Structure formats: structure tokens, C-alpha cells
Amino acid sequence: MIPYFSAKFGPFITNTTMRNIIGQPKSAFQIREIMDAGKVLLVNLSKGRIGDVNAQLLGLIFVNKVNMAALSRADIQRKQRRRFYLYVDEFQNFVTDAFATILSEARKYELGLIMAHQYIGQLVGKTEEYGQASTKLRDAVFGNVGTISSFKIGAEDAEYMAKEYAPELSEQDVIGIPNFNCYTKLSINNVPSRPFSMATIYDESNRNEELAGLIKEYSRMKFGRKKVFVDQEIEDRIGMVR
Incomplete structure (x- = not known):
């Protein structure tokens, strides 16, 4: 076994x-x-x-x-x-x-x-x-789900999503939406809203690689353990011999 x-x-x-x-x-x-x-x-x-x-x-x-x-x-x-x-x-x-x-x-x-x-x-x-x-x-x-958003999708999915957005939007509306845009339907106080289009923002200008590196290092120091110690602990527990 x-x-x-x-x-x-x-x-x-x-x-x-x-x-x-x-x-x-x-x-x-x-x-x-x-x-x-x-x-x-x-x-x-x-x-x-x-x-x-x-x-x-x-x-x-x-x-x-x-x-x-x-x-x-x-x-x-x-x-x-x-x-x-x-x-x-x-x-x-x-x-x-x-x-x-x-x-x-x-x-x-x-x-x-x-x-x-x-x-x-x-x-x-x-x-x-x-x-x-x-x-x-x-x-x-x-x-x-309370909120549904769909970006550019294919014909098969458009048939299904058009039912979610009916009667305001058709299958062609859902298929023809431009890149980086989406249709969204909200739930406000448990009442579905009318679907609307929304343009998303693709902007990486505020990325700070240096700050990201500092956050990663702080996380490693606070929550991480050195790999060599973890390896040794596991090997000792299962009786492995180097």
C-alpha cells in the first residue's frame, strides 16, 4: 500500500x-x-x-x-x-x-x-x-453574483450574456464592444441596474519596482524562513539521510 x-x-x-x-x-x-x-x-x-x-x-x-x-x-x-x-x-x-x-x-x-x-x-x-x-x-x-462585467467575447458567450443584459443590449452590442471596454450590470440594494458601458484605464506609469521589491523583502523577513532550515526540518522529520 x-x-x-x-x-x-x-x-x-x-x-x-x-x-x-x-x-x-x-x-x-x-x-x-x-x-x-x-x-x-x-x-x-x-x-x-x-x-x-x-x-x-x-x-x-x-x-x-x-x-x-x-x-x-x-x-x-x-x-x-x-x-x-x-x-x-x-x-x-x-x-x-x-x-x-x-x-x-x-x-x-x-x-x-x-x-x-x-x-x-x-x-x-x-x-x-x-x-x-x-x-x-x-x-x-x-x-x-451581484455585479457582472463582460469585455469583448465570442458569439456563443454573447448569446448567453445578451440575456443577462436584455432588453437594453443585443448579441451584436456585446460582441462589438471595443478593446479595454466592458458592459456592466450592478445590483443596487438587491435590485439589478440597467447595463451600461464602461471604459477601463490601462496605465502602468505609477508602477514602482523599487517599492515592490522592498515590500517583498519585508514580507520575507517577517513571514518567511530560510529554505535550508525548512529542508533540514522536513528531512529530519521523515528520517532522510544526506
Whole structure:
């Protein structure tokens, strides 16, 4: 049986970056404390560095840890719950059946979700993974979100989105929007607004690479540990001999 389990965990422990993340006995930070203090947590799930499977696993872990941290706010009054936002790019890669619960329960725990993906087809065809109708994820998203924005999309998605924007916008309107522009529909006091167009701003002039480097270094000093110490600790724990 040991070779069987070893083979299953192989992708996670053969990658040293992944092993050093999940192989430590405790976390250097607490998601709940980050939420309550209004801190910023950036998670880089680069598939090029850790692989597809590892990126998906870490994404699933973080999304669920944020969900659990939000639900734990039941121990304080709603007016004391500081608003916290979770931004998830390519979010379809990091969701499970429980994601519908996050969508429906998040508001009362002051957790805002901003989810981005490229096309609606990414939210369907998951029958084998979810054991339910293939539109379960799509229906959960569109049934619970308050604000919807779409940039330039294809004909298939335009057919679906035009129904969301009806009767003000047609499929041709949705398809023909210029680059860096989007159509948006808000929910104001639980009442859907009329869709409107919006021009986004693409401007990198305020980027400060020096400041970003200082922030990264401060984060490493406060929350990080030297790789050599982590490697040695893991090797000692599993009885590896150099």
C-alpha cells in the first residue's frame, strides 16, 4: 500500500517549492487575522514554477481557507466584520462543490468575491468532477453574483450574456464592444441596474519596482524562513539521510 500512496503524493512532494509549502507543521500567518486587520495577501500560483496540479491544489486550499475564515466570523457581530475582498483569476480552476455555498453565504460575513475567467464554457462540462448537472457551477455563479462585467467575447458567450443584459443590449452590442471596454450590470440594494458601458484605464506609469521589491523583502523577513532550515526540518522529520 505504501508505494500506492507514495505515487499519489509524488507530484506534491517531488517539487521542492510545493513540498516546503505544505510540509511545514504550521503556517506563518492566519487568514482570519489578515481579513480582520485589512491586510493584503498575494498568492502567485504560476503553473510554470509548480505545475498545473500543484497550482490547482494550492488554489483550492487557499479558497477554502478564506471561506472557513469568513465563516468563523460568526463569533462577532456583523457590524464588527471588516469587509474583505477575494480576487480569483481563472477561478474555475480553484472551485469545488462547496463554492456555491461560498457564493451564497459570503455576503453576511462581509466577504466580497471578484472572480475572473475567459469564457462561459469554462464553467460548464464539469459533470464528472461535480457529480451533478454540467451547468452547476455556471448556475451558481450567475445565480448569486451581484455585479457582472463582460469585455469583448465570442458569439456563443454573447448569446448567453445578451440575456443577462436584455432588453437594453443585443448579441451584436456585446460582441462589438471595443478593446479595454466592458458592459456592466450592478445590483443596487438587491435590485439589478440597467447595463451600461464602461471604459477601463490601462496605465502602468505609477508602477514602482523599487517599492515592490522592498515590500517583498519585508514580507520575507517577517513571514518567511530560510529554505535550508525548512529542508533540514522536513528531512529530519521523515528520517532522510544526506
